Amino acid sequence: MLSDVEALLLARIQFGFTVAFHIIFPAFSIGLASYLAVLEGLWLATKRAVFFDLFKYWVKIFAVAFAMGVVSGLVMSYQFGTNWSVFSDKAGPVVGPLMAYEVLSAFFLEAGFLGVMLFGMNKVGPRLHFLATLAVAAGTFFSAFWILSVNSWMQTPQGHVTNAAGQFVPQDWWAIIFNPSFPFRLVHMVLAAYLTTALVVGAVGAWHLLRDSRAAVSGPNEGARTMFSMAMWMAALVAPIQIAAGDAHGLNTLEHQPAKVMAMEGHFESHPAGAPLILFGLPDQEAGRVRYALEIPKLSSLILKHDPNAPLKGLDTVPRENWPPVPVVFWSFRVMVGLGFLILFLGLLSLWARLRGRLYDWVALHRFALVMGPAGFVAVVAGWITTEVGRQPFTVYGLLRTAESASPLSAPAVAGSLIAFVLIYFAVFSMGVIYILRLMSKPPHYGEPGVEPGKPIRTAGITPAPSVHPDRALWPAE
Template structure:
């Protein structure tokens, strides 16, 4: 069952598959956790039931994403012992503690407060519940901190020495805060907020497109678009800073991103918009670019040279076509996100934000763009690091387990694909059903009812509403819909 591929190729495909499946769920839960904290803070401050009802709606989607993220993360980590045991043996004294810190500081914090966040509404005081929500949001960000620190160290390793063929830590401060960490952490955090805000916007846009105009939908649409505007604008700045850092510490990756083969000594470097990189002949078969703009973007200068791919040994170059095009997918979608948020600003000013069906259709289409851009960005990062597991220190083929065979990895990869399709496909389907139903106005039960604080014996018995009806318009609201807020 090797599918005609080597064990190394299959192990890389398997890890790419599992990590790609995994990353979409933490990105969703990181952004939604912070969004939920914002909604609950607004509820406590204003007592506007809209914020409370939106919180109770989006926490369902957050819970599903969080659960699937935990499960997929556990499965992914086992590959360090099965397919990549040599990597664990050689570099485990650094990556092992970093991942342990993530469990001790973030996972335990999230697990300790998640139950209160999910089931504590009405059972603890409002301030205590908000504190739990805040701790879960902080925990997701701490988890991201340690994961990005570990991955960034693999990109720009610092603070270590080689002893008897093993990588040994010598300076933990340099390891954790390695040269690329700050840029990658900020870039990933902003991407997570973009992913979740686009999800919120697309869900609200769907219901606006279907004719809903109540305050729940409009408030979701408005808050999500403000977040898209802030994060897409910030990502332009962060992307530029991250690019300068990559040019300094990973010049081969940067050259592959730009499809840049010849070092420019006496002229500016063009910004390639389209190209067909040919690794065998070390050139681009066809390219469309803007003269000198590449040098301005990458070096902020017209004359500063950028090292070309030909100056690196062929064995040290990443897969240029994949890196070149994945980067352009990410950037292209980022430009569309920024354009969407600017269009939203114009529609706000003209008073047509909630009745422009063409824009609602555009926002629906843009819903998955955050996930696609996120995955494209990770492809650029990880494929661009090749052929290194630890950049410049440990090659990818040196980290593969000695005893694993192509047939073993191939069979496990097929099993992964089948199980992931069923398990996570079901979870994603359930999330879509909730988003299709949309938020509804809720009525708080009287505090003196004896059933208020009862807990169901079976978890699903606690669900007090159905998501099987086809349209939210068939559900009668239990509370008079609120008047439109002219400031939305």
């Protein structure tokens, strides 16, 4: 007979599984919506057909990814009422309104203008269509804003009081929304979304450059060169900013959630005269030490305190019942950081290739970019694992334990729903991913009939019908 402890573990696995699936699609759609806005803005400014062709190419992919993100998000939210009803009851007065704000201010904005962006090309003028694209991009950002505000409050709760029923009741909404970890986590996540999208765009561009050697220097596929160049600029410029943002986020976490940082660093023991940076090793939570550790002396103190001799506390100062699962946090953090530095290396390599005039014909760079295509998704999932598992054993850090947040369900019931989720998710979302990959495998069409590469679209000789808005004179025919 499965125990209540196993029911809790299964509920955590189920929520972790659905969150990991869900976060992939918002991470992509947030960055892709902004990329679409940039492409359409460049087309309006330059009238170069390549930008509009890339917009049409990526907007189809965005529509599928957005739909999959919505579906996976709706399914995930139901678990608050099924598997985590005690958490919903106690934290609902704070979490519920914030989630409602996300729907009212973000999802309605996205959904309201998404139809115009997808189907309004021949219905409205280019400026109004660009406004719709900007609205969708803004909606994805506001969605990230509210969701991260909710999650950040669970990490660093403030601005509330506890009533007689044990519920967290809002007292200062400003303090709740802009809690101590929220600004750092918002910047870190949005930059991660932009880098994730850039890596996918760069991988698709590299794929088509490798398939069609003519596209490297000239020929019909200027779209591949353009998307690859834009993606490499993003990697080169944003990756260093992301590393700096991650460092600031880490310092904030050290201040407010020290046990999480101790687990990330593998510091079971306190170091009164400078802590080493443990590069690799095998954390043994039972024994309270990292076996076979490969260390750099005092580097952890230098990074976290900017002083190599600064003391750092270890998990030996934290009650064992409040330790997070150290091996999971330790390794997920290293996956995230390792991929971050690989992204930085790709960006720097692309700058070197650009300076040498080899950006479009250096096969090794294209292969590296192609391999790095999924790296952003892996880094995002690893980062969320670090954040969420590192918060354990609490759902609301320091105030509400995970074991006290679950619904009184039997383990077989949770196991049955978990199996159903796994089967359905892999069946449905694998088909969606396959369809997206098929769309990406097709090269972006460059130029409308009668338009010479690099020429403004207005030279295509497209004459609008008398009943069409005058701005349609600039709008390429489908």
